Amino acid sequence: MIIEFEEKMLELIDARIETASDDELFAGGYLRGHISLSVAKCEEQSIGDVEVLKARINESLEEAKSELSPADRIIVADLWDELQNA
Template identity: 55%
Template sequence: MTIQEYEEKLLQLIDDGIDTATDDELFAGGYLRGHISLAAADCELENESQLLAMKEKVEQSISDAKSELSPSDECLIKLYWKELQFSAK
């Protein structure tokens, strides 16, 4: 799977869950959309094709933005990110 395909799959999973998502899942999904797209764009600019690199960029981006999140929101977002990765396999 390419990074572009993986990005599309992750974003589609977020979109597909909108009707049944909890408020927390809607928040986490909306928050992650930007981080996922930014990581994919960074990989494209760097000619990076490894999914692991994209995943690491998303995780680093979340970590870098930690100061704008409450500890509970950070945990929620990290958990949702793990769930998305599992579902996207």
């Protein structure tokens, strides 16, 4: 189940490449890393629940928030919200 969710998220990010702004490209690349890392950690622990995966991605983004400027955090958060609602 989480692999399907990961594939969907990555496909949605990839589908934007042609028309994405520089900010959107950055946010997509940044999210790809957090999504894939969180999926890998869930798989290691035999977690298949998408809601747990989403919580892990949110935690990962929160832990890394100091890596981004406030403006970049908003761009990443907006894209993440949009992807989850797609």
